[in-house]
Amino acid sequence: MSEINFHDAQQALGFLQPQLQRIETEVYQTRFPSFDYSRLMFVNTDGGMWDAGSVFYSGSIAGAAQFLSGKGVDMPFAEVAQSQHLRTNHFAGIGYEWSLQELQRAAALGRNLGSEKALAASKVAEAFLYGIAMRGSDEKGITGLINDAQVPAALVAADGTGSARDWASKDADKVARDVNAVLNAPATETKETHRANTLLLPTSRLQAIAGKRIGDGTDSVLKFIKENNAYTLETGQPLTIIGSRELETAGADSAARMIAYDNSREVMQFHLPGPHEFLPAFQKSPMLWEVAGIMNVGGVEIRLPKAVAYRDGL
Template sequence: MNRRKMILDGLRSMRSLNIDSEAGLSFLTSQLEYLETQVYEVKREPLDYEALIPISTDAGPHVNAVTFRMREFAGRGKRHSGQGGDVPRVDVFYDEKSIPVVGSAIGYAYTFAELRTAAALNQSLDGDRQETAMKAWRSHMNQVGLYGEDELTGLFNSPHVAQASAGVNLLTATPGQALEFINEQITQLWISTKRNSVVNTIAMPGRVLGRLSSTPRSDNSDTTILEFIKRNNVSKTERNIDIEFRAAADLETAGKGKTSRMMFYEKSRENIMFHIPMPLMFHAPEQRGLEMLVNGEYRYSGVEFRYPGTALYVDDVTG
């Protein structure tokens, strides 16, 4: 149904609102439609989950679960005479997983007094409520996308991703030690995936990123540790990939035993996905007491690791 008509029909159904003027109703309808449109169209800085995880809305609002396959493969070609049936074959092994899709809600309201005043005086409605509802939804998705909830897991706490311990404190390590440690993790993931995947994203606690980006590589260098790593790593050498280094929320305590955690991974839709089958959608206005209530709903799932081997957690990076 057309959103404008939905809002107008909702207002007309509220007999207690007592707005008989079609002009007044039309003005209110235009105001509500405009404010909602602005909320969806405004350009916002991406939250961590939007920057760090590929997002899919493809499943659709009707689904109750997302089923996916984690894949591993074996086999390689070898020299063959061209005769006989001993042709080498590959095999693919699947571990099928299903994660539930759950629903949630957020809404906002205007009092009838506010609506009558706006209709009578052609006075703009306050748009903060719609914007706050949008912020509440995105904040919830950020928490789920990074750390999950209940039966859902997120980017930083998947049981399917390999975990290691750092053995170095990046807040006190020498530049040489920091360079060696980070390049070791990048190289390890590259080798463990048979050189099929390279790290393109590294998430870390804010204090670690702060030190790497502000500490010179040596006493007489004008290059920071971070700048040097960006130019000198396997991902850059092999694929000319510029690794994205980002700080992310709560990684100071995301590791085993509430230690700090870094994550090294190849971010791509082939490897990892956060499913939001139904982004926030507002319904028709309805009367609730002496207020006009606009309910919104959304549906989401957890983060799916299709190739867990393309990611690595490293804990205790700050001692």
């Protein structure tokens, strides 16, 4: 293999471009399950990397039908109470770089550049987006799935041992009751127009109810909830139950929180008009090449807060 002159821009790019194409192909085929926010909510990628933001509305409906006479003029009307919100997109980035030494060694040995740096940048980007989706950002003044102030929140019943709320102090029947209470809340609050099809639990509580026995001891609380919840009984569809480390201290006064919601585009969206992508490499110094990685994120939009319910203290 002839020697590559990395001080010649054309030769350097001739070596780097096919290398980076291979690396990016590997990166985009990789999945990071622990940061998979897409299974928790609809990810809206409408727009593009340079969009400034979007407008959305949240609210609820009101009104009641009434009996009328054939000549009645007092027609009742439905109302839609809405609040307008501007969802600003926020530009962010994480990339990687190659030194002259690394490039020279790879070229001399006829080896491909390793994909570890690109994979690391991509994983950091996914962790960043996961944090925005779940918690929002204090810096940008936005909230996420687990801490939106518009969502109705309450404490679980204080009827455990010594009037405690936590599940460790409650028997299996009371734990199951707490779970079904939060699952039923969205249907009650939305007049049965939305039903919770997803339940998020702190990982420690999910593990606890998987081993906690109910009734005659043949079923766990987790199995009982899966088979005996309003959503499954009415639709015949399985309830999605997911454990999340983010909920261990997400509630009021850092208490554990569980969340029940209708996981649909109508209720909740994560705006990601610019998913993480790498830009072409460029030489930024005599001995350093940079590959910038950029993204444009708008955050979580909960359009129908009453189709979501928080319960704390479990």
